[in-house]
């Protein structure tokens with residue numbers, strides 16, 4: 024993986040081109056997010072045009088979880104709330120607060136950002152809390168093994184979760 028501070032905040036296979044900022048802790052969170060895209064969408068083949076939450080949501084959740092390992096929970100919580108959660112919870116527009124599963128092409132502006140990034144990340148993190156780390160990791164890994172490069176749609180993840188929960 025090659026990562027540079029350039030100007031795009033964008034992931035590419037084996038390359039990250041992020042904005043040039045002086046705060047290296049903040050820069051590293053963005054880097055973590057872009058590297059997480061190696062798995063979603065690149066490894067999985069999710070359709071980021073139709074269901075952006077399937078890659079941006081995971082990348083945003085991973086950015087938080089990796090941030091805990093790198094900088095500790097206090098900093099990670101603070102950064103996640105400031106960078107991701109505040110804009111969503113302070114958005115008063117009910118019109119923009121659509122179900123996460125809404126196709127990305129039917130969303131715009133802040134509504135797109137909320138649906139693609141923070142709402143699914145919070146849902147994945149809530150799922151992690153509900154399942155516990157072991158079952159969550161098992162479900163995530165099974166999902167990745169089953170659907171690597173096969174273009175999963177949201178229901179493929181839901182069905183896997185139901186199957187795993189029925190076995191426990």
Ligand SMILES: [Zn+2]
Nearest residue numbers: 056060079082
């Ligand atoms: Zn992203």
